[in-house]
Each structure stands twice: as C-alpha cells, then as structure tokens.
Amino acid sequence: MSTEHKITTQKVNFKVFRFNADEDYLPYYENYDMEVTSEEVVLDILNRIKWDHDGSFSYRRSCRHGICGACAIKVNGRSTLACKESMNDMVELFGNELVIEPLSKKRVIKDMIIDKADFWEKHDAVTPYLVAEIDENPQSENLVSPEDADKLDEADLCIQCGACHYACPAVEVNEDFFGPAAFAAAYRFSADVRDNSTSRLADVNEEKQGVWDCVKCFECAEACPKEINPIGKITKLHQMAFQEGIAKNNVAVRHAVGFKKSIMKNGVLDEGGLVLYSEGPAIVKHLPVAFRMFTKGKIVPPWGITKSENLDEIQKLVKSSSTAKF
Template identity: 65%
Template sequence: MEKQKVTINVFRFNAETDYLPHYDKFEIEVSKEEVVLDVLNRIKWEYDGSFTYRRSCRHGICGSCAIKVNGRSTLACKERMIDMIELFGTELTFDPVSKNRAVKDMVVDKSDFWKKHDSIIPYLVADIDEHPESENIVPPNEAEQIDEADYCIQCGCCYYACPVVNEANEDYLGPAALVKAYRFNADVRDGAKKERLKIVDKLGKGVWDCVKCYECTEACPKELDPMSKITKLHNQLFQEEVVQKNVASRHAVGFKKSIEKHGILDEGMLVAYSEGCAVFKHIPEALAMWKKGKIVMPWEMPKSKKLDEIKKLIKISSTAKF
C-alpha cells in the first residue's frame, strides 16, 4: 500500500460550550509511513485549527498522545495508520481515551488517574547518605526484578481500557497505579514495601478488585504486561504476610486446600471456605442451581485419579504460606 483513503469520524466536544459531543467526518489519504499522530496533526493543520489534542515528544516517551481508535487504546505517535486499517478497515473512529472525562476533543481530565497514582507512594523511600563515598549500585539481577515496570510512561492506555475503572468501580486503583506500586516494591533499595502493600490489599480499591481480563496487558504500548505485575503484587502480599484474612484472600488459598483434597475443585467448599458465615447469602442462588442439577453433593464429589501424586506435589512444591 502506498496511499490509502480513509474515513475518520472524530469526537468533538468542548466542555465549556457544548451540551453534547458530536462527530466530524474527515476523508483523508494516508501514506504507509504515517502514524496516528500525523493524522491528528493533519486534521488540525489542514482542516480545522480548533481541533485539540495532547502531544509532545512524538517518540513514545512523554505519554501524552493516547487516544482510542475504534475503542482500542492507542498511543498515537507509536501506531501506524496502516496497522489500524488492517485491524479495523478504512472507516475509523477517533475518540478520547475516556469520553466521560473529555474536556476538549481528545483532551481528557486525568485527575482521577493522577490521584490514584499519588496514593500508592509512587517514589523511592530510602535512607540515603547525602554525601556517599561511592555510588549506590544495584546489581543487574536485582534490577531485573523490577521487570521493566519502570518503563511505564503514564499514558493511561491501560487505565482507560480497564472495565472495572470505567464501567463498574471508580475507586479501583487501576493497572497503572498498581504497576507503579510494583515498580517500587520490587526495588531492593526501597523501604516502604509493606506500607504500599497495605494500600493495594484494600478491598474495593486494590488488587483484589482486578477482574483478570487482560485488557491492560493488551492496551499497554510499552508492552509491560500490567496484569503480571498485579499477580506479583498478590504474591508479595502473602510473602510479606501483609494480606488481610478476608473473602478474597481465602478464595485464592481455598484453591490449594480444595486441590489437596480432591484434585479438582470443590466449588461448594471453596465458596464456604472463602465466605465463612456469609456463605448464607448464596443460598437462593445455590437453590436455583440445585433445582437444575448444578450442585454436586459433598458425598458425590468427584476426585482426580492419582490424587496421592497431586498431594505429594503440593507438599514438595508449595512456596507460600497463609
């Protein structure tokens, strides 16, 4: 492809003057070298000078030009137009990363994003000698534990792709802040690990509210796999013995208990173990399931063959305590 004609529907809104947003349609010929940001520039420079968006470095470092192309979080300076055309065809829609937070056109109010970022102690806490005799050197194997989490550019692609934050629970910290928490928790020089873990352990806002949908991993333009950092924070909660005993942590541990006993999962026992006394709230649902033959009674619970083998492996391979 040398040149390709595309139709782009662009979200237009000015919070100061408009009651509702609308879309402007642009027919543009794009070349194979052009990235999405080039097209944003051309819309502003060639068609409508009032079109507004954030941009700065043009090199995938400043994190300011994130938008959504056909619903997909996209760092505009990084993604080529031909790849967007291959993915979605020649009719494209440009939206801000969050329509609910739109201020003007592609520009959104990121205040909730930054507030959450600030809440997880996003800096190194260390007693550092003001006049050291030599450098504080972190050996490579220890630096690697950070697992590239320090490459995060705070573009928000993951945060605005997260369905928990955007559709269900606005208190959830979201992937970007959690990646930042992991970044400092994995830093051997840091001394605020437990404090940070107490924050991310809180039900309603921390790691336990992640739905494990991998939208963040898919969205991250720096390929940092935020989901894997969230898993590592879970692991740290147990390793550092910070984890509160509640329905969520018991649920994770309950899997081990059930596998130890049956090999396969005992669904009823898992819910009972996780919920404790609160298990009674599940009775109406359990009854409906029972009527449809969806509940296996404890005495009928199937077991994996070679259960002794599973038990032995659990005994010799366990690395975590509760």
C-alpha cells in the same frame, strides 16, 4: 536490485469524537474522508485533521517516540499510542472505517484531551518513589545486581499514559480503586531491594482501593502499549502480601486461599466449595443462583467431585510453585 520502498495509499473514513466541555452539552462525531499513506501513523492523521480540516480539533502529543504517553487515545475501542500505531496496521485490523475517541469519554475536556487528575492522584497515593535512608555525600554507588534488577519485571518501563487505567472496569465503577498503573508503580518500588517503605504494601492491600478489588479481566494487559502486563504485577503484590503476613481475612483473600486448597485437595476446582470457603455464612445470598447452577450441572456437591487422576503430580506442582504461605 532496487531497495526503494514503495508508498501506497488507501481511502479511510474517520469518525472522530468531538466535545468541548466549555461549549457543548453533548458530544458528537465528525466524519473525515482521507487518503492515508503506508508511511503514516495515527498521530499523522490527528495532525492532518487539525491542520487541513478543523483547527479547533484538540489532542495531546509530545515526544513522537512512544515514551511520553501523551498521545494515548482509542481507535475502534482499542487503546493505543497515536505516535506508535501504523495506519496500515489499523486498517488491516479494523477495516477502512475507523472511530477515534479519547481514553475516557466521561473525563473529556476537549476532543481527545481528558482530565487525568484521578490517574495522578492514585499514582501519588501508592508512594511512587524509593523510601530509604541515604548518605547525602556517598563515597560509592548503591549497586543493584542484575538478579535484583530483574525482579522489577519491567515495571519501571511504564510511561504513565493511562491506557490501562481507563480500560479498567473496576476504575469505572469504584472511584476509590487505585487502578493497574498505580499498582504497577507500587510493585516497581516494593520490589526494589533499596526500598524500605513500611506503608506502601499495606496501602495497596486495603479493601476498595487495593489489589484485592481487581476483577482479573486482563483488560490492562491488553491496553498497555509497552507490554508491561499490569495484571502480572497485581498478582505479585498479592504474593507479597502473603509473604509479609499482611493479607487480611476478607472474601478476596479467602478466595485465593480457597482456590489453592481446592486444587491441592482434588486436583480440580470445587466451585461450590470455593464460594462457601470465601463467603462463609454470607453464602446464603447465593443460594438461589447456586440452585439454578446445580440443576444445570454447573456445580456438583462435594461428594460428587471426581478427583484428578494426576492428583499426586498436581500437588507436587502446586507445592513447588508456591512462593508464600497462605
């Protein structure tokens, strides 16, 4: 029986983002019609555009093994590592019209190459290394148990490609926000039993720059090519803040506390009560919206909330799963 792999081809139109910050006033798109084989990945297409169509086309690439993160771009708006994604999969997902763009259009230097200075500055701001007193001439290894290693939750597998960072809407609108990749790095070292930092966790809990400004959209989890799930690390940094007693009394923290209290009390979420608990007197600014929601049946007054029939079970579940005091 023959095990020979049959190579197939199909025609694909690539609409490719082009821009040279030194020469162009506005970006534009070039179209390239190409026959794509079943063996090719997106990086092969970038190479062919440069080698066969336009030598000025620019992009980053290095290891070709999905571990350096240099070739991260977007295909039809989806963040991807060019060296990792099969063209067959891209066509199956999006069809035969593919748009190739950089991770961030507003940071483009040339074509697929972007200025990642903000990414590295925010990565550096979270102290992305172990802080510990060490013996310069150790006589034995500093061993970490498998159980303690598991606490890192694969955060150490991040390749700093920037895909999650530039997919984050909070990063786009808040220049102070550290971003999901930086938070993943902060968690990786804060969760390490060898680390003795006293400032990192406080830094990522400051307003505007810290984890409480995350909008929980899960875009970072969708964008990550290594499936590290940065949003999960952000949630764990929230828990660490409560465990260490450094969570501040602000709207975001009160929202987390109020959410748990509401579920414990009713077994269901009291949305109006949650806003009141979170905002306090500032809730008056939400009254026009609250009134419209009330008339549409989207929120109910406290006396109108029907408690869950399984309230006892829900309360036991919340108590058993809580790892920190609020």
